[in-house]
Amino acid sequence: MQNMTSNQRRSLSQHLLPLAIALAFVVGLILALTWGALQIQVTLAGFLNGESVWSKAQKQAVIDLQIYAQSGRADALADYRKNMAVLASDRWARDAIASGHFDHDAVKQAFRRAHVIPEAIDGMIFMLHYFSSAPYMNKAIAAWYSTDSTIDGVDRIADELQRAYAGGSVTPAMVTAARERIAESNRYVEPRSNTFSAQIADGAAWIGTVLFLTVLVAAIVASLLWLRMARRILQGIRNSEERYRLLFDSATDAIVMIDESCGLILEANHTAETWIGAANGSLAGRRFDDIFASESQPHAKRGATGVLMASDGDHRPVEMEGSLATWGNRKVRQAIIRDVSERVALERERRVAAEALAGIAEGVIIADADRRVVSVNAAHTELTGFGAQALTGKRFDETRRMPDGGPLPESIWISLAGGRHWTGEVQSRRRDGSVYPEQLSISAIRDAQHRVLHYVAVFSNIHAAKMQQQRLEYMATHDPLTGLANRVAFQRQCEAAIAAASRARTAVAVLFIDLDAFKIVNDSYSHALGDRVLQKVAERIGRQISGHDVAGRIGGDEFTVLLDRLELREDASVAAEHLLASLSEPIVVDDCEIVLSASIGIAGYPLDGGDATSLIANADAAMYAAKSNERNTFRFYTPIMQADARQRLQLVSELRRALVNDEFRLRFQPSMELSSGRVVAVEALLRWEHPERGELPPMEFIPVAESLGLIRRIDEWVLRTVCAQIRDWDRVGMPSIRVAVNVSARWLSHPAFVEGLGRALREFQVSPQRLVLEITEGAMLQLGDDTERTMRALHGLGIEVAIDDFGTGYSSMAYLKLPAVTWLKIDRSFVTGLPQGANDVAIVEAMLAMARSLGLSTIAEGIEHEAQHQFLLKAGCDEGQGYLYSYPLPAAALERLLNPRPLPARLSLVPPKQQ
Known part of the structure; x- marks a missing residue:
């Protein structure tokens, strides 16, 4: 057999050797042709790249020279010279190659200076030569040559302009003439540049087609010749293979041929592939050990056992016999694998039956028909402390009682005798006498006559589960921070109190408590400290109510108190006064003394509502009235308060509709450069064109929008509208003024703020220098730790930031050092008293001095009198804004105001007289 196998393999090698040599030749030919085509394509890519750089440099040089002719800017001339250097490098290299005698390295350096792809330079020199x-x-190079004299003329124009600007002799007429000559040169060069680009691109496409067809034809011819040879050789191999395969696959056992040196499967018969779930010889090349489960990797020797693992996850126990053979120079082991699944299944069943009790996590008791313990598992001993010997012969129900303390009822055993099983909770006694709750399940094992032979009891300790259930029930009805009743529990107890009051004909009152300015605590300290303050507040509320009253927290800094068993609703005023007095006392948390106050609304049953929802809502309306009018007080509900609440809800609906119907408008208030009187910036101010109430200022709807979370959508609308307006102004030739946009704290702190800002700038093609974000100190304070990150992101976009209302809130000097902050805006509250108010004068002068030392520019707002203007001008303020110059204007009016025209030394805008 070994000799026959050796002869077969030698014959196979002799047949396949010519085929392999021919295949290597075909592959080598195709690779050589492909490499040659690739090199030519790289050269063409260099031409295309060089053409693109040359064309862009020519066009950019004309643009830069136009800018220089118009403005005389040195940077424009430098850019022009740099682009002309690219053109000169290309031109010199071209002429050197055309001469036929050139320094190859010098030409390569010239092309590198012209930014040609380095890999394509040698090919370009070869093709040009x-x-x-x-x-x-030829047409492309002719078009290139035709532009030389014109480009030289453009360079002479640049030299003339440079000398004129250097000598100060430039006149508008000279600039106009130069720009016309430059434009004429560009009109001559541009079509020839396009001709050059088109010819190069067409040539690249033509050569690419030729190369592709050449490689394709060569590959087809070589492949056909190789396939013809392969067909003859493989036909002979196939005949001998089929005879061998027929014998090999007909075996009922799995047969696997394994390389003895590396353990790889060389071949497997059909039975092996069927058992393992492999098809069409996919077992070949796999490790023999890999077809067995990891815990069972036997050697292919006589009597070895293992577990064969199929691709679908099935396992097949097997037994193996192995023998060594030689294939050519390779040692091969032949493994014959037999299925022993039935034998292993019987052994497994016996083992499972023996280990079932020991492995189960729950306690298990097996008792006879008289309920006397026969055996227990290890978990039983662990849970109860009773081992099998301590309970043998005793009834297992002796140590168990029902939750009420009584014995297990006889009905359980009657039910089990009837063919059912029983499950329930019992109290079980441990060996040490302690008791724990237990979930017990009892089943009966019967004989052929359905008589009970044994009882099987399975149990588990449910003490932890019951504690968890109680904890969940508590969490479902209580606020996790303060331990007070949550909204659902408070409303449920309120309904119960209303029902009891209806029967007893008494009154019930709901107090809605809201802490005044609690947000300042979170902003000034931290939310963690704010949470501890809320816990202190909850404790004080709990001390002020009686045992049958209920206190709850329904969200944020809002608390509720339910007072029942009242004679009249007005009796709740005593509790309200005590609560106000208690809550106004200082609260000390972490060495911080915090003084708060509260506003309380009171609604009572039956006067103010017949259900819990109405009472809570009306108490909320009364609280809002107390907070709006005075704070640190309480108010009883009246119907007019609900009308105010409905008006707020109507405003909410109208705000949402305003966003959909595009009812918002922008007004632009100019900002003057005090030293020159020029309008250098505007501030975008939001107005609401209400369809019924007319134009509404922001103070009437912005607070509501902030409370509803609509302020982000409004801010986004303002930002995008401002960017669109800047773009429109640029199109009509408006001066390039800055536009300041106010940003709310909520939008500023949103993770998508910086990304949305950058997207708007790109979409409307607005330069970042045209936009200034006005951010109040309060907004920056709310950013907290993210302040520096946000400012650095804005600085990276090129956006400048102005600190608005500086000095009116929590002022942090650290904000003035952030990278994007470049403007300081002096609040109108300091400008109003100028120049008579000594305090205002001192404050403003200090701000201006600080801004100058930090390199910040300053804007004063609220300037209404000439004396204020003169003072700020002398004090060194950069810009001013106010009614002295102009009221906020629509975009069209601002366009008429700023339409380019000669300006006086200082522009003073006179506002219309107020009626």
Whole structure:
């Protein structure tokens, strides 16, 4: 057998050797042709790249020279010279190659200076030297040469302009003439540049087609010849293979041939592939050990056992016999694998039956028909402390009682005798006398006559589960921070109190408590400290109510108190006064003394509502009235309060509709450069064109929008509208002024703020220098730790930031050092008293001095009198804004105001007289 196998393999090698040599030749030919085509394509890519750089440099040079002619800017001239250097490098290299005698390295350096792809430079030199007259190439080079004199003329214009600007002799007429000559040169060069680009691109496409067809034809011819040879050789191999395979696959056992040196499967019969779930010889090449489960990897020797693992996850116990053979120079082991699944299944069943009790996590008791213990598992001993010997012969129900303390009822055993099983909770006694709750399940094992032979009891300790259930029930009805009743529990107890009051004909009152300015605590300290303050508040509320009253927290800094068994609703005023007095006392948390106050609304049953929902809502309305009018007080509910609440809800609905119907408008208030009187910036101010109430200022709807979370959508609308307006102004030739936009704290702190800002700038093609974000100190304070990150992100976009209302809130000097902050806006409250108010004068002068030392620019707002203007001008303020110059204007009016025209030394805008 070994000799026959050796002869077969030697014959196979002799047949396949010519085929392999022919295949290597075909592959080598195709690779060589492909490599040659790739090199030519790289050269063409270099031409295309060089053409693109040359064309862009020419066009950009014209643009830069136009800018220089108009403005005389040195940077524009430098950019022009740099682009002309690219053109000169290309031109010199071209002429050097055309001369036929050139320094190859010098030409390569010239092309590198012209930004040509380095890998394509040698190919470009070769083609320009030897194929300059090729199709498309000759026309492209002719178009290139035709632009030389014109480009030289453009360079002479640049020299003339440079000398004129250097001598100060530039006149508008000279600039106009130069720009016309530059434009005329560009009109001559541009079509020839396009001709050059088109010819190069067409030539690249033509050569690419030729190369592709050449490689394709060569590959097809070589492949056909190789396939013809392979067909003859493989036909002979196939005949001998089929005979061997027929014998090999007909075996009922699995047969696997394994390389003895590396353990890889060389071949497997059909039975092996069927058992393992492999098809079409996919077992070949796999490790023999890999077809067995990891815990069972036997050696292919006589009597070895293992577990064969199929691809679908099935396992098949097997037994193996192995023998060594030789295939050529390779040692091969032949493994014959037999299925022993039935034998292993019987053994497994016996083992499972023996280990079932020991492995189960729950306690298990097996008792006879008289309920006397026969055996227990290890978990029983662990849970109860009773081992099998301590309970043998005793009834297992002796140590168990029902939750009420009584014995297990006889009905359980009657039910079990009737063919059912029983499950329930019992109290079980441990060996040490302690008791724990237990979930017990009892089943009966019967004989053929359905008589009970044994009882099987399975139990588990449910003490932890019951504690968890109680904890969940508590959490479902109580606020996790303060331990007070949550909204659902408070409303449920309120309904119960209303029902009891209806029967007893008494009154019930709901107090709605809201802490005044609690947000300042979170903003000034931390939310963690704010949470501890809320816990202190909850404790004080709990001390002020009686045992049958209920206190709850329904969200944030809002608390509720339910007072029942009242004679009249007005009796709740005593409790309200005590609560106000208690809550106004200082609260000490972490060495911080915090003084708060509260506003309380009171609604009572039956006067103010017949259900819990109405009472809570009306108490909320009364609280809002107390907070709006005075704070640190209480108010009883009246119907007019609900009308105010409905008005707020109507405003909410109208705000949402305003966003959909595009009812918002922008007004632009100019900002003057005090030293020159020029309008250098505007501030975008939001107005609401209400369809019924007319134009509404922000103070009437912004607080509501902030409370509803609509402020982000409004801010986004303002930002995008401002960007669109800047773009429109640029199109009509408006001066390039800055536009300041106010940003709310909520939008500023949103993770998508910076990304949305950058997207708007890109979409409307607005330069970041045209936009200034006005951010109040309060908004920056709310950013907290994210302040520096946000400012750095804005600085990276090129956006400048102005600190608005500086000095009116929590002022942090650290904000003035952030990278994006470049403007300081002096609040109108300090400007109003100028120049008579000594305190205002001192404050403003200090701000201006600080801004100058920090390199910040300053804007004063609220300037209404000439004396204020003069003072700020002398004090060194950069810009001013106010009614002295102009009221906020629509975009069209601002366009008329700023339409380019000669300006006086200082522009003073006179506002219309107020009626």
